[in-house]
Amino acid sequence: MSDPTPATTPPTAPKPKSRLVPVIAGTAFLALGAVAYFQFFSARPAASQTNQQQPASRPASANGNVVAKVNGQAITYEEVARECYNRHGAEVLDTLVNRLMIQQACAQRNITVTKAEVEQEVVDIAKKFNLPLDTWYSMLEAERGLNREQYHADIIWPMIALKKLAGKEVQVTEQDMQVGFERDYGPRVKARLILVQGNVRQANSIWEQCQAKPDEFDRIAREFSADPNSRPLGGVFPPIRRHGGSKALEDAAFKLKVGEISPVVQLEQNQYVILKCEGLTEPVVTDIKVVWNDLYNQLVEEKTQQSVAEVFKGLEERAQVTNYLTRQTTGPQTIRQVSAESAAPTAGPTANAPGTTTLK
Template sequence: MSEGTHLTSTSNKSSKKKWAIVFGTLMAVTVAAVSSQFLKSKDTQAATERKATTTASNTNTANNSAKMARVGNNFITKDELKQECLERYGKEVLETLINRKVIETACEQQGVKVEDSEVNQEIVEIAKRFQLEPDSWLQMLQAERGLTALQYKRDVIWPMIALRKLAGGDVQLTEQDIQKSFVRDYGPRVKARLIMVNQSREAQQIWKKVKENPSDFGRYAREHSVEPNSRALDGQIPPISKYSGSEEMWNAAFKLKEGEVSGIIQLSDYNQNQYCILLCEGYTQPRTTNLEDVRQDLIDHLTEEKTQKLVADVFERIKRDIAVDNYVTGVRTGGITPASGTAPEKVGSVRQAAGR
C-alpha cells in the first residue's frame, strides 16, 4: 500500500471517524431532543391521566354514593330505594313526622320547652315501673319493638311530656273517681254471651227465638252475630265489669240474673247502629272487698289514665287548630293558621303554589 494510499486511507478513516463522531453527536442530540420531547409528552400524558383518573375516581365516588347495590351490570340507585321506601312506608313515617311537627308548632306558640334532662328522667321513671334499669328498658324496646333509643325519646317520650305541659295543671281525683275505679277493677263481673247485629228488625227476630230457648243462644250467635271474635266462641265474651266500656252494655248486664236473656241493647257509642243481646251466665267473685288495700294502686292507675285522656284531648285540639296539608295522601286537616288568620288553601292549590 502506498503512502498516498495510506494517507488517503488514513484521511478517509479520520474523516469517517470525524463524521461518525459528528453524526453520532447529532444523532445523540437529536435523540436527546426527541427523547426529551417524548419523555415530556409522556410525563404530561401521565399527569393528565393521573388527573383524569383522579377526576374519574371522584366522579365515580360521587356516583357510587348514589348507588345502593349492584346486581350483575345493573345498579340500584338511591333514588330507586327512596321511591320504594316512600311507597311502602311513606304514609306511616310521614304521619309520625306530621304529628311531631304539630306538637312542636303548638309548643312554639305557647312557649313550652322540653329539656333533654326531662326526657331522660321520664325514661328512668318508666323503667322503674317494670323494675328495670333505663339501659335494660331501652334494650328491651329495641329487641321487642324495634325502637331505637333515639326513636323512643323523639317519637314517644318527648311528645308525651310536651303534651302534658300543653295540657297544663295536675290531674284532680275525687273520692267518687276512686270508688268507681275500685268497683271496675276489683268488683264482680258478669259472665255473658253476646249476639250483635246491625239491623233492628233482625235483632227483634233473634231476640224472640233466644228468649224462648236460651239454650240455643250459642248457635244463634254463631249463625247471626257480626262480632267475629265472640261468634267463633258461640258468643262468649270476657266478663263485663261495671263502669268499663259501653255504659248501655254494662248497665243492662248487671240487671240480669244467671240464665236470663237481656232485652235488645242499642249501642250509642258506635259509628253505626249496633244491636246487642246478652245471655247472663253468672258473676265472678270480687278480687278484693277492702278498698284501702289497693287505694294507692288505684290512685296511680287513675292518675295515669286521666293524664292520658287529657293528653289525647289536647292533641286532638291542637290538630284542629293547626293546618296540615299532607301531599302524599291528599288529605288536609286543621283549621285556621295562626300566622295568617285565614283558612288555608286546599291541598291541590297549595301543591300548585309550591311547584311554581
C-alpha cells in the first residue's frame, strides 16, 4: 500500500527484503495499536460510517462546475474527479467495499458502533504510547497521511466493528503464557545462516563446503547465501527464538552447540538453510511473574487481532462482490458475465486471483 502523501525528505534506496522474514518472523507482536488493521483498509479518504464526515462540497465559483482557471481556461470538477478516479479509484473502492461488507454484517446482527466508542478507542491507543491525543493525530497525519476523520472511518470504526462481530472474549491460558514467555523472553540462538534457493543437491554441496572448512562459514555465506540481508554480513542473522516461526528451523538451531553446523534444514519447497551456532543470548527476564501483566495484555491483543482477521476473511469469502472497475467478481457463487458497457474502463488486463471471475 503506497503512502498517500508526498515524502518530506529525500527518498533513500529501499533495503532489500529478507526472503526469510515470512518464515522466521512468525507472529511478532505489532507495537502500533491499530496497525494490524491497515492491511484491510486503504489509507485513502472515504465516507465515514459514524456519520461524522460530511461529503466534501464543490468549491463555489461563478460556474459551480469550475474549480480553477488557467489564463481564463477552466478546469472542471469532473476533470478533477476523473483524474482522482483514474489514479486512486481502485484503492478507494477497496476501502469502500471492505467497509460495506462489515457494515452489512453489523446490520444483520444489530451491531452498532457509536461515535463515543470510536473516540474512546483512539484515546486508549494514544495512552498506550504515552502520547497526547493531538500528538497521536499529528503523527498519523505525518506518517500515514490520515486525518482524524479518515482514521476514525477507515481504521477505528472497522476495527471496533470486527471485534464486536468476533463476539467472544479471547481466552489466554497458562500454556499460552508459557509459550509467550519463551518466545519473547527466553534464550535465543545466535547463529550465522546460509539460505539456499534451489534443490537439495545444491544445499548439500554448500553444506559439504561448510563441514570441510567450518572456520570459513562467513566467506561461504557471502558467496552462496540467497538472503540479501545476511549475506553481506557473512550470514549473521537476528537470534532465533522459540515459537517465532519455522519449527524446523528452531528445532535445528536449539540442538546445536557452539561452533556446530546444522544439517540442511528445509523450510519450504526449494528453500533450505544451513546454520552455524555461535551461542545463546542471556535472558533479561527469567521470572514470568515479573512480566505477567504486560505479557498477558500483549497476548490478549494478539489473539484479538487474529480473531478479527479470521472474521474479516470469513466476510470476504462469503460476500459476492462485483467490481466493475477491475472487471472481476469474487464470492461463493458464479456471476453471469457483465457487458463491457456497464463495466468501468481499466488501464489494462488484470490477473485473476483465486476465486475470481473476469467480467467481459
